[in-house]
Structure formats: C-alpha cells, structure tokens
Amino acid sequence: MISSLLVALVALLVAAKLGGALAERLGQPAVLGELLAGVAIGALPLLGVGGLAFVATDTSVEALAGLGVILLLFEVGLATRLADLMKVGLSALLVATIGVVVPMALGFLVGRWLLPDHHWFSALFLGATLCATSVGITARVLTDLGRVATPEGQIILGAAVIDDVMGLIVLAVMAGLAGGGAAASSGGAWASAGLVTAKAVLFIVGALVTGRALAPRLFRLASRLHGKGVIFTSALVTCFALAWAAEVVGLAPIVGAFAAGLVLEGVPFGELLPEGDRLEDLLMPLSSVLVPLFFVHMGAQVKLQELAGGSVLLALALTAAAIVGKQACGLAVVTRGADRLAVGLGMIPRGEVGLIFAGMGLTLKLDGQPLLSAGEFAAVVAMVLLTTVLTPPLLRWRLGGAAGVRAPT
Amino acid sequence: MISSLLVALVALLVAAKLGGALAERLGQPAVLGELLAGVAIGALPLLGVGGLAFVATDTSVEALAGLGVILLLFEVGLATRLADLMKVGLSALLVATIGVVVPMALGFLVGRWLLPDHHWFSALFLGATLCATSVGITARVLTDLGRVATPEGQIILGAAVIDDVMGLIVLAVMAGLAGGGAAASSGGAWASAGLVTAKAVLFIVGALVTGRALAPRLFRLASRLHGKGVIFTSALVTCFALAWAAEVVGLAPIVGAFAAGLVLEGVPFGELLPEGDRLEDLLMPLSSVLVPLFFVHMGAQVKLQELAGGSVLLALALTAAAIVGKQACGLAVVTRGADRLAVGLGMIPRGEVGLIFAGMGLTLKLDGQPLLSAGEFAAVVAMVLLTTVLTPPLLRWRLGGAAGVRAPT
Numbered sequence: 001m002i003s004s005l006l007v008a009l010v011a012l013l014v015a016a017k018l019g020g021a022l023a024e025r026l027g028q029p030a031v032l033g034e035l036l037a038g039v040a041i042g043a044l045p046l047l048g049v050g051g052l053a054f055v056a057t058d059t060s061v062e063a064l065a066g067l068g069v070i071l072l073l074f075e076v077g078l079a080t081r082l083a084d085l086m087k088v089g090l091s092a093l094l095v096a097t098i099g100v101v102v103p104m105a106l107g108f109l110v111g112r113w114l115l116p117d118h119h120w121f122s123a124l125f126l127g128a129t130l131c132a133t134s135v136g137i138t139a140r141v142l143t144d145l146g147r148v149a150t151p152e153g154q155i156i157l158g159a160a161v162i163d164d165v166m167g168l169i170v171l172a173v174m175a176g177l178a179g180g181g182a183a184a185s186s187g188g189a190w191a192s193a194g195l196v197t198a199k200a201v202l203f204i205v206g207a208l209v210t211g212r213a214l215a216p217r218l219f220r221l222a223s224r225l226h227g228k229g230v231i232f233t234s235a236l237v238t239c240f241a242l243a244w245a246a247e248v249v250g251l252a253p254i255v256g257a258f259a260a261g262l263v264l265e266g267v268p269f270g271e272l273l274p275e276g277d278r279l280e281d282l283l284m285p286l287s288s289v290l291v292p293l294f295f296v297h298m299g300a301q302v303k304l305q306e307l308a309g310g311s312v313l314l315a316l317a318l319t320a321a322a323i324v325g326k327q328a329c330g331l332a333v334v335t336r337g338a339d340r341l342a343v344g345l346g347m348i349p350r351g352e353v354g355l356i357f358a359g360m361g362l363t364l365k366l367d368g369q370p371l372l373s374a375g376e377f378a379a380v381v382a383m384v385l386l387t388t389v390l391t392p393p394l395l396r397w398r399l400g401g402a403a404g405v406r407a408p409t
Numbered sequence: 410m411i412s413s414l415l416v417a418l419v420a421l422l423v424a425a426k427l428g429g430a431l432a433e434r435l436g437q438p439a440v441l442g443e444l445l446a447g448v449a450i451g452a453l454p455l456l457g458v459g460g461l462a463f464v465a466t467d468t469s470v471e472a473l474a475g476l477g478v479i480l481l482l483f484e485v486g487l488a489t490r491l492a493d494l495m496k497v498g499l500s501a502l503l504v505a506t507i508g509v510v511v512p513m514a515l516g517f518l519v520g521r522w523l524l525p526d527h528h529w530f531s532a533l534f535l536g537a538t539l540c541a542t543s544v545g546i547t548a549r550v551l552t553d554l555g556r557v558a559t560p561e562g563q564i565i566l567g568a569a570v571i572d573d574v575m576g577l578i579v580l581a582v583m584a585g586l587a588g589g590g591a592a593a594s595s596g597g598a599w600a601s602a603g604l605v606t607a608k609a610v611l612f613i614v615g616a617l618v619t620g621r622a623l624a625p626r627l628f629r630l631a632s633r634l635h636g637k638g639v640i641f642t643s644a645l646v647t648c649f650a651l652a653w654a655a656e657v658v659g660l661a662p663i664v665g666a667f668a669a670g671l672v673l674e675g676v677p678f679g680e681l682l683p684e685g686d687r688l689e690d691l692l693m694p695l696s697s698v699l700v701p702l703f704f705v706h707m708g709a710q711v712k713l714q715e716l717a718g719g720s721v722l723l724a725l726a727l728t729a730a731a732i733v734g735k736q737a738c739g740l741a742v743v744t745r746g747a748d749r750l751a752v753g754l755g756m757i758p759r760g761e762v763g764l765i766f767a768g769m770g771l772t773l774k775l776d777g778q779p780l781l782s783a784g785e786f787a788a789v790v791a792m793v794l795l796t797t798v799l800t801p802p803l804l805r806w807r808l809g810g811a812a813g814v815r816a817p818t
Contacts, residue, residue: 002475002662006653013646021634030636060472066411225430227439229697236698237422244415253411282694288638289645289695 008055009064009293012300015041016292031140032392034292038299039385046304056300065297066253068290069136073254074239075283076139076157077261079148082208085158085262087335088151092158094332099159099347100166103130103325110317115376121177122361125371128174129358129380130322132167134351135160135254136298137388140291141395142346151338152399156346157258159329164252165200167353169193175360199249204259207242211263223272231272232282235264252352298351302385306378314375315382322387323348342398349391350384417464418473418702421709424450425701438801440549443701445798447708455713465709474706475662477699478545482663483648484692485548485566486670488557491617494567494671496744497560501567503741508568508756509575512539512734519726524785530586531770534780537583538767538789539731541576543760544569544663545707546797549700550804551755560747561808565755566667568738573661574609576762578602584769608658613668616651620672632681640681641691644673661761707760711794715787723784724791731796732757751807758800759793 015037023033045053055061085092104127111123135157142153176189215238222234239260246256269279307315326347330340358380361372372380428446429439454462464470494501513536520532547565551557557566585598624647631643648669655665678688716724735756739749767789770781781789 002472002479003653003656005472005475006649006656006662010646010650010653013642013649017631017634017636017639017642021636021639024636060469063411063414063469063472066414070411070415222426225426227426227430227433229694230426230430232694233422233426233698233701237419240415240422241419244412244419247412247415253415285638285641285691286695286698289642292642 004054004058005060008052008058008061011041011052012038012055012061012293012296013289016296019296020292027396029141029144029392029396030292031137031144031295032389034295035299035389038296039302039304040299041296042300042302043304055297061293061297064290065294068287068292068294070239070243070253070257071283071287072136072139072143072291072294073257074261075280075287076143076148077258078264078280078283079143080154080157080258080262080265081149082212082262082265084149084151084154088155088158088338091155091333091335091338093162094334095155095159095329095343095347096162096166098332099133099163099326099329100131100170102328103322104128104170106130106321106325107318110314110321114311114314114317119366119369121366122371125174125357125361125364126318126376126380127321128170129354129361130318130325130350130383131163131170132350132353133160133163133326133347134349134353134384134388135164135258136294136351137349137391138346138395140295141392142399145396145399147399150399151335152342152346155333155335155338155343159343159347161204161255161258163347164255164353165197168196168200168250171353171357171360172196174357175364196250200251203246203249203251204255207245207256207259208262211238211242211259212266215263215267219267219269219272231269232279235269235279235283238264298388302381307382307385308378311375311379315379315386318379318383319386322350322383323390339398342395345391345394345398348387348394350387354380354384413463413467414469417461417467417470420450420461421447421464421470421702421705422698425705428705429701436805438550438553438805439701440546440553440704441798441801443704444708447705448711448713448794449708450705451709451711452713464706470702470706473699474703477696477701477703479648479652479662479666480692480696481545481548481552481700481703482666483670484689484696485552485557486667487673487689487692488552489563489566489667489671489674490558491621491671491674493558493560493563497564497567497747500564500742500744500747502571503743504564504568504738504752504756505571505575507741508542508572508735508738509540509579511737512731513537513579515539515730515734516727519723519730523720523723523726528775528778530775531780534583534766534770534773535727535785535789536730537579538763538770539727539734539759539792540572540579541759541762542569542572542735542756543758543762543793543797544573545703545760546758546800547755547804549704550801551808554805554808556808559808560744561751561755564742564744564747564752568752568756570613570664570667572756573664573762574606577605577609577659580762580766580769581605583766584773605659609660612655612658612660613664616654616665616668617671620647620651620668621675624672624676628676628678628681640678641688644678644688644692647673707797711790716791716794717787720784720788724788724795727788727792728795731759731792732799748807751804754800754803754807757796757803759796763789763793 016034019033019037020030024030107127107130108123111126138156142148147153172192173189176192222230239257242256242260243253247253327344329347330344333340333343358377362377364371424446425443428442432442433439451465516536516539517532520535551562556562581601582598585601631639648666651665651669652662656662736753738756739753742749742752767786771786773780
C-alpha cells in the first residue's frame with residue numbers, strides 16, 4: 001500500500017513543480033500550472049497510459065491532499081488579523097449574499113432558457129450549483145501574490161466563509177423540497193435550514209471566542225513540555241481539531257482550519273518558539289509540498305471524457321452565469337478604497353460544493369426523473385473547471401504583485 | 410473520511426507529545442514515551458472506550474506513519490557520510506551475520522526445549538522470527554542522542570541494512586522449504602534466496618553509484634525552476650522514489666530512504682537553497698510530526714489481549730534469546746575503539762520482519778498443522794514489544810548523550 005502512495009507522490013509532486021514553474025515563467029500563478037499538470041495526469045488513461053490512473057482515487061493521496069488544503073486555509077487564517085476581518089465584515093456579508101442570490105437566479109434563467117421542457121425546480125437546482133465560491137483557489141492566489149492582508153483579500157475570505165454557510169442552507173432547503181417531491185412540506189425544509197444556520201454561527205463564534213481566550217494559556221502550558229516540536233505540533237493539532245469540529249457541525253473542514261489560524265493570531269509564538277523560528281516558516285516546508293499536492297490532485301480528478309458528454313452551450317452559459325453573477329458582488333462592497341472588480345474576480349472559482357450539488361442532482365428524483373441528466377452534470381463539471389482555471393490569471397492581472405515571490409505578509 | 414483522519418491525528422499527536430515529554434522528564438528517550446502512549450491508546454477498547462479503536466487500522470493514518478519512518482531513515486541517511494559507513498563496512502557485515510545466525514540458533518533451541526512435541530522445522534521457524542533487527546527504534550534513539558555519526562551508530566545502521574537483506578533471504582528459504590512440505594526441493598529454495606540477494610545488492614550498489622553521479626546535476630537543473638520549495642520537494646521526491654524502488658525489488662522502503670539520504674550527501678544544498686536554509690532544518694517540522702506519529706501508531710497496534718493468550722515462559726525465553734543472541738554481535742566488531750556493548754544493544758529491537766515471519770507461521774502448514782499456534786504467535790508479539798521497549802533506555806544508558814536535545818550532527 002505504501003508503495004502505491006510513494007509512486008503517486010513522486011508523480012504528482014514532479015508534475016506540480018514542473019507545471020508550477022512553467023506557469024510562473026509565463027507570468028501566471030503557480031496554482032494554474034499545478035491544476036493543468038493535474039488535468040494532464042488525469043487525461044493519461046485517455047492516451048492509453050493507465051499506470052497512474054489510481055492517483056485520482058487513492059484514499060491516502062486524497063487524505064494528504066485534504067490535509068494540504070486544510071494547511072493552506074490555516075496559513076491564510078494565520079496571515080489574517082481578526083480585527084481587519086471585522087472591519088470588512090459588513091462588506092463580506094453583503095458580498096456573500098449577493099454572490100449566492102444573483103448567480104443562482106442567473107443559473108435558473110439559463111436552465112429555463114436552454115432546458116425549457118424541464119420542471120422549474122430542476123432549473124432552480126442548476127442555479128444552486130453556482131452559489132458557493134471555492135475559497136481554495138483564491139486563497140492560494142492571494143498567498144502567491146502576497147495579498148491576503150489587503151482589504152480585497154479580507155473581504156473575499158470573509159465572504160467565502162459566509163457563503164460556505166449559505167451554500168449549506170440552500171442545500172438543506174433544496175434537498176428537503178426535492179425529497180418531499182412536488183408536494184413537499186416546505187416547513188420541514190425551512191426548519192432544517194434554520195438548524196444548519198444556527199450550528200454554523202454557533203461554531204464560528206464559539207471557536208473564535210473560546211479559542212482566543214484559551215489558546216495563549218494552552219500554548220504556554222504546552223511550551224512547558226519542552227519536547228522537540230511541541231509548539232509546532234500543538235499548532236497543527238489546534239488546526240486539525242477545529243477542522244474536525246467544523247465537519248462535525250456540517251461545515252467544510254477548511255472553515256475550521258481558517259478559524260484555527262484566526263484563533264492562533266493571539267498566541268505569542270515569538271516567545272514560545274526557539275529563537276529565530278516563526279510558525280509560518282515552520283509551516284512552509286510542509287505546505288510547499290502538501291498544498292501543490294492538493295491542486296494537482298484536484299486537476300487529476302477532472303474527467304475530460306465526462307465533459308465530452310455535455311452540452312457545450314449549456315456549459316458555456318453556466319460558466320457565464322457563474323462569472324457574471326459573482327461580478328454583482330463587487331457592487332456590494334461598502335469598504336472604502338477596496339477594489340470592487342478584484343473582489344468580484346476573487347469570488348469566481350467554484351468547486352466542491354457545486355460538484356456536491358450536481359452529484360445530488362443526479363440521484364434526486366422529481367416525478368420519477370432525475371433532477372439533472374448526465375449531460376447537465378458534465379456541464380456543471382465544465383463550469384467548475386473553467387471558473388477554476390480562469391481565476392488565477394484574472395486575479396493576477398487585477399491585483400498585480402510578484403507572482404512566485406512570497407511577499408512578507 | 411478526512412474527518413476520521415483528523416480525529417486520529419489529534420489523538421495520536423497529543424498522546425505522542427505528552428508521552429514523549431514525560432519520558433524525557435524521566436531521563437528516557439522520547440520514543441519510549443511515544444510507544445507506550447500508543448500502547449495506552451491501543452488498550453482503550455479493553456477499558457470499554459472504543460471511539461479511537463480505528464486509529465490502529467485507518468489506512469490514511471497508516472500511510473502517514475509509513476511516511477514518518479521513511480523520513481526518519483532519510484534524515485539518518487543525510488546525517489551519515491558514506492565514507493564513514495564504508496570504513497566500518499566489514500564490522501557491519503560481520504555484526505549482521507552473527508546477529509542473524511546466533512539468535513536464530515538460540516530461538517531454535519528455545520523451541521526444541523519448550524515445544525518438544527513440535528516438528529524441528531517449527532522450532533527453526535520460531536528462531537527465524539528473531540533474526541532481523543528493526544532499525545527504526547535504534548535510528549530514532551541515535552538521532553535523539555546525537556550519536557548517528559559515531560562508529561557505533563554507523564556499524565549498527567550498516568548492519569541493520571545488511572540484516573534486512575539477510576532476513577529476506579532466510580524468509581525466502583523458509584517459505585520455499587515449508588511450501589514444499591517435508592519433502593521440499595531445497596534447490597528451488599536456494600535459487601530464490603540467490604535471486605533475493607542479487608536484487609538487493611544490485612539495488613543498493615546501483616542506487617548509490619548512479620544516484621551520487623546524477624543527483625548533483627539533477628538538483629542543479631531543478632534549482633533553475635525557481636519555484637517555491639522546488640529543492641526541498643526534489644529531495645523528498647528522491648527519497649520517495651528510492652523508497653518505492655526498494656519496495657519493488659523486495660526490500661523494505663526504509664532501506665531505499667536511507668540510501669536516498671546517502672545519495673544526497675553529495676548535493677551542495679548550501680548553494681542551492683535560499684540563504685540560511687539547510688535541508689535538515691526544512692525536514693525538521695515535517696519529521697517532528699510524522700516520526701512520532703509512526704511510533705505512537707506502532708504502539709497503538711499492540712494488541713494486549715493477544716499477549717494474554719501466549720505462554721509467558723515462551724515469551725520470556727524468546728525475548729532472552731533475542732537479546733542474548735544480538736549481544737554476540739558485539740564480538741564481531743573489528744573497528745577499533747567502537748563500543749561493542751553499545752552495538753549489541755543497538756541491534757536488539759525486533760519489529761516488522763519478525764511479525765511478518767510470525768504471521769506467515771500462522772498460515773503455513775506442515776503435515777496439516779500450522780507452523781505456529783496462536784499462542785506462539787502471541788509470544789513473538791510479546792518479544793517484539795519487550796525488545797522494542799527495552800532498547801531505548803539501554804542505549805541511552807550506554808551511549809549517554811543529551812536525551813531530548815538535538816545534538817548538531
């Protein structure tokens with residue numbers, strides 16, 4: 001078993017670093033090259049090279065990639081000051097709300113236009129696949145450009161966390177309505193939406209309030225153990241524990257990891273770590289391996305053959321709705337001096353939540369028909385791929401910064 | 410899936426760091442505390458606490474732990490100079506040979522004495538479970554004490570690598586003989602032993618010769634990619650690739666990782682890495698998390714209930730044979746000034762290979778009877794546990810050094 005993991009790591013890491021380096025040479029963020037290198041690995045079986053087909057599905061690789069994106073959001077949380085985040089809180093809330101409602105409405109219209117013989121609920125469901133931003137790509141580009149701590153960066157991150165919660169609420173309502181069929185009791189759906197909201201808000205507020213109160217004391221206690229790497233391990237344990245807690249309440253683990261980064265902002269690592277060490281520097285070797293692994297693995301999971309079965313027009317229309325819909329977000333920015341276009345661009349990438357929606361659409365039935373056909377599912381996958389690949393160059397163009405150089409944040 | 414991995418990591422890392430710190434406070438190497446903390450976690454189900462029972466069997470945790478011991482041997486290889494290793498080569502070869510033959514003979518005698526009604530081949534098989542040293546424990550203690558680069562450290566490491574190969578040869582012969590039953594064609598068994606030897610020697614010589622010739626050039630090439638963490642990732646890729654190659658030729662992956670460390674000794678990382686970074690320092694955060702994870706996971710896999718079914722006398726006699734047998738190794742040291750007792754103590758720990766032998770003994774049949782009964786298997790497990798737990802304090806006592814302080818090697 002360890003043998004196949006080693007092969008997968010060698011292949012994915014070599015592909016990630018080559019792809020990343022090539023992208024940077026072309027003036028693009030490394031993450032774009034990593035994604036496309038992953039797509040290339042994923043496409044090898046189509047060329048008759050099947051030896052690496054397992055890397056997209058191996059559970060240990062998946063686990064390491066999952067830790068990679070958790071580490072990324074942890075680092076982004078560490079680079080974020082809670083006070084700065086609060087300052088842009090209203091903008092983030094408005095951006096998230098507009099960013100859920102408008103793309104969903106546009107997606108609904110696309111569905112009604114291109115699939116006129118479908119039930120309106122199918123079109124609404126198609127719209128719902130567009131609502132949640134995938135924060136991984138944007139967080140990575142912001143990190144590469146050294147722009148995490150800017151107002152735009154803070155608004156995007158805050159909005160992405162809020163919109164993760166909103167996506168869950170939409171999911172709860174849609175599943176409740178579809179599960180009950182056309183004659184659904186919408187009361188039950190709304191009650192479960194309320195429960196999701198309450199759990200999410202309680203988790204985030206609870207983690208931040210108790211975490212920031214307890215963390216400095218716990219870390220001082222841990223420092224008295226004097227073991228090798230105790231403080232560094234304690235920081236990782238905090239991250240993993242909150243990521244797990246987030247998943248328990250139904251949120252994405254990366255939301256917990258981001259919260260852990262915010263919590264640890266108040267810990268005086270300068271006093272606790274051996275002289276000269278900074279937590280960010282200790283995390284770097286780990287994340288410089290696992291974070292690219294996440295993105296190249298994400299690319300490898302793209303099934304180009306699935307795209308072939310989809311309607312090109314539907315895919316392009318959905319992508320357009322996804323992009324235009326999130327540009328409306330920019331209008332919701334009330335923070336002075338923040339670049340509205342950059343915020344809109346940063347909200348473009350869609351990912352797991354959209355795919356989860358689409359996957360549910362394949363299985364949920366309305367009047368005996370699945371909500372989404374295989375071709376419509378493929379169109380959603382194409383939308384996720386296109387928004388993901390377009391965001392890095394767009395953000396890079398708008399925010400500038402030194403791609404490939406880690407700015408001191 | 411990521412959720413259970415996160416819980417496992419939190420539980421194992423907290424247990425490892427607490428156990429390690431406690432051991433160091435008592436003047437013992439951290440690894441002893443990590444092992445016992447793991448045993449405690451593994452025993453929780455016996456106390457009716459079943460929530461963490463999965464950590465011992467979760468494949469993702471196992472994969473991470475496997476990477477941990479690979480990293481440990483990679484670090485040990487990096488701290489080893491090939492020239493120093495060659496200097497003690499004859500001692501290492503003699504130590505390995507004596508360390509395979511004598512414990513096997515003693516184990517055979519124990520079998521004949523305590524199990525007089527068994528076939529002599531069963532007793533020989535019991536003896537074979539004692540032949541291979543588990544280098545992980547010793548390598549870790551040597552690292553903790555800062556004694557990797559001493560003559561004793563080099564002899565133990567060299568002998569452990571050689572004895573891994575010898576263990577494989579014994580395994581090939583025994584399996585060939587047992588497979589053929591009492592009327593086995595021993596010719597086939599010896600041919601397969603010759604094949605195992607040839608593959609192992611070819612791998613080690615080939616990896617070192619071609620690796621040391623190519624690595625500096627490849628790393629200079631990689632440095633021209635200019636990406637974040639390219640050199641660090643390339644070093645890890647070298648380690649994973651050789652670990653994989655070792656497994657392909659039938660050796661343990663850790664032998665490949667150790668070879669990778671030796672190969673990279675010739676690469677001028679001082680010129681290639683950003684100013685002030687050393688490869689060892691970049692590896693440290695990673696290994697300070699994954700290496701303890703390996704040992705606490707190893708402890709968690711101990712099934713105390715299995716020990717209960719074994720004969721205490723057989724377990725103690727096997728342990729005595731295992732310890733006394735390896736002390737004969739000391740007599741084979743021809744390097745001047747090397748501490749013979751320390752070498753003998755360093756060869757004591759038994760691990761995976763012994764357990765693999767014992768597991769095979771449960772399934773191989775001779776005249777319709779399994780070679781080893783469940784009780785005899787349990788005695789072998791107890792021997793592995795006892796030799797593993799006894800080695801750290803014994804080596805610490807003999808070699809001194811600053812436990813818990815990472816000496817500059």
